[in-house]
Amino acid sequence: MDKTVLIVEDEDSIRKFVKINLDRAGFIVKEASTGEEGIDIARQGEIDIVVLDIMMPGIDGYEVCKILRKEFPDIGIIMLTAKSQDIDKIMGLEYGTDDYLTKPFNPMELVLRVKSLARRLDVADDDDHSILVIKPFKIDKYSRKFFKEDQEIELTPTEYQIAKLFMENPGRAFKRDEILNIVWGYDFVGDSKIVDVNIRRLRSKIELDSSNPTYIETVWGIGYRWKS
Template sequence: MNKKVLIVEDEGSIRGFLKINFKRNNFTVIEAESGEKAIENARIEKPIITILDIMLPGIDGFKTCEILRREFPQMGIIILTARSQDMDKIMGLEFGADDYMIKPFNPLELIARVNSLLRRIGSQENRSDLIVSGNYKIDDRAMKVYKDDAEIDLTPKEYMLMKIFMNNPGKALSRNELLNLVWGYDYIGDTKIVDVNIRRLREKVEEESSHPKTIETVWGVGYRWRKN
């Protein structure tokens, strides 16, 4: 598997420290000191993972994350923030990040989270061909989702959620079940990541995301894909 990582950090000492640790773990490292440079390098190098600081000169990390997610829906993105407020974490996830870490952090934990994200990306290679539910269809070999034959642009996590839902129509799935299936049993971040991704997914697949009729909320439990 591609083990190319893009490190986006304006502080050279931190960037260099991360570079050393990733190279020790057999990653190919690309660097960027700004959001603009990160987008430019991503377009050229096509990294599988991006480590993205939030506080950047020029366009900030949130906007950079949004652009990278739109242009590279299969890319894994982990944001770095020096602030511990819930709003910063939620904003990062809203803009398309897969995970986050708060500075200061242990580089070994960051490497472990990156490897976990790589395993989840790689596990998608073992898949069947077509999954159909009503007017929705998944071409699992191409990793594409369609509604009424129009393709829906999903992130890797949204795709995995969609696949789980369509494979389990009518079944109430708890937040913990979804967290374990999509983010892995070794995920140690905030469980709010499930709700954030469900909200983003609804915006893409529902007629009215504020009144979902396909991805139903099961109060006190989690979510359910409505049988068609």
């Protein structure tokens, strides 16, 4: 792995423990103990993935996520939370997180999540220069850019992969577990709600009325499909 991971975590013991495991997995690792420091490091460049704690003094993880997602739409973000309630997990996803993990967590699970996200970010292994068009949308696979009516729409890495999957298979209904396996990877161990939240975010960016979607249809009892 040649990806650089930034750990933003105020608890020294957790931060060091995470760093050791990511080092062993072959990642380049940088550390920050506050949200402000994490933003400064990200602005210096060369950060691919951020492992971000929610509860920190000063700027909390939600605010850091909002800032990073606005300034660096292509960066991968995994949020760590000490809270187990669904609302906290969903809030993190709504702010633009690609994934979440609840403390206490198995360090190998975190490594697997980071590896899964790294695969979604990896352009080097994708030598496809083709353009995929389903009007009014267009995907440039090489640059990983998404357009509607020739206007670029900023998507997170996960949103891009979902849009690409749908546009490559118009009319096909995908179960949530299928989307998890294809986009997140077979080693992903989270729950399928992460699919619903990412679909909701994607709809908010591409639909005229996300509550009455035209392009991404819900197939009740199954999952979702791109209307052909």
